[in-house]
Amino acid sequence: MAGDASDPIVRVRDISVRFGATKVLDGLSLDVKRGEILGFVGPSGAGKSVLTRTIIGLVPKIGGSIEVFGVDLQTADPTARRAVERRWGVLFQQGALFSSLNVRQNIQFPVREYLNVSQRLLDEITIAKLGMVGLLPEVADRYPSELSGGMIKRVALARALALDPELVFLDEPTSGLDPIGAGDFDDLVRTLQRTLGLTVFMVTHDLDSLHTACDRIAVLGNGKIIAAGSMADMLASQHPWLRAYFHGKRARAVVG
Known part of the structure; x- marks a missing residue:
């Protein structure tokens, strides 16, 4: 709309x-x-x-x-x-995931910064956001170095959505992706919007x-x-x- x-x-x-x-x-x-x-x-x-x-x-x-x-x-x-x-949520260029944190910890980072919630709820938020961007729950335990470029962008988007924002800033979200991957990401952004x-x-x-x-x-x-x-x-x-x-x-x- x-x-x-x-x-x-x-x-x-x-x-x-x-x-x-x-x-x-x-x-x-x-x-x-x-x-x-x-x-x-x-x-x-x-x-x-x-x-x-x-x-x-x-x-x-x-x-x-x-x-x-x-x-x-x-x-x-x-x-x-x-x-x-x-x-608001932000997806920075190249995803900008914390390399020393796994996917779960990356997605939970903004939630920990702003909210005081249980670990159980944090884990539920992680799985929900991964599903929202088309990734399976087992991705949560991987580190950024173990992800493809497209997966990094999706995890970064999941992190940007962690606090259920109304406004999202995406900085070159399809940069570095092949045409099919870029097209899929565009479709995902439009669907989520x-x-x-x-x-x-x-x-x-x-x-x-x-x-x-x-x-x-x-x-x-x-x-x-x-x-x-x-x-x-x-x-x-x-x-x-x-x-x-x-x-x-x-x-x-x-x-x-």
């Missing part, structure tokens, strides 16, 4: 981020609508992952405001901010993902949003980068 334009779950206004002398984000504004899958694209190194990390508080901004669930994350007190953080009512902010460069999984697309360029809309809007745009990206050689099979 696509989101309601009047009800953004994330509201970013005039965000600027600088690394040394380089301004990566320069007055960027963006809404993520409730219930949508928003695909966030742009040139390599443009700052797509930087925006994700800025929203969740891992990268400091030098200007602008960020509201999530109506809460200004800069002015919120620690209790209010922690309550917001519990309502529909069944759980999730709002999804997905950083991606995968044209197939944009076509099959996303309700709307936002494009980053020169530190700002240069376009936002449906796939039809992207295909109709005359912007040089959008034309190169959505009508280039790699796009032909997908668009056709």
Whole structure:
């Protein structure tokens, strides 16, 4: 279900981020609508992952405001901010699983951080989340080094869903996967979004993902949003980068 334009779950206004002398984000504004899958694209190194990390508080901004669930994350007190953080889940690039922890411990990590529950309930949550992402219970005792790339992404998604979030950030979730694995992961994300009512902010460069999984697309360029809309809007745009990206050689099979 696509989101309601009047009800953004994330509201970013005039965000600027600088690394040394380089301004990566320069007055960027963006809404993520409730219930949508928003695909966030742009040139390599443009700052797509930087925006994700800025929203969740891992990268400091030098200007602008960020509201999530109506809460200004800069002015919120620690209790209010922690309550917001519990309502989102994050899948980082390459999964970012803790290599010294097994799958069970990785999935339970955010639950232990926010809730005081019994080990029995923790184990039940682990098995439920593994099933949700299409993995068998016996995977729980494996370590990340024993998993395929696709399984790592699914375990990372299970961890992101551990606290039953309303909002999920996915940073290049299909990167490194073969086309079949990437397609299966896109289908999984779409299914979970529909069944759980999730709002999804997905950083991606995968044209197939944009076509099959996303309700709307936002494009980053020169530190700002240069376009936002449906796939039809992207295909109709005359912007040089959008034309190169959505009508280039790699796009032909997908668009056709």
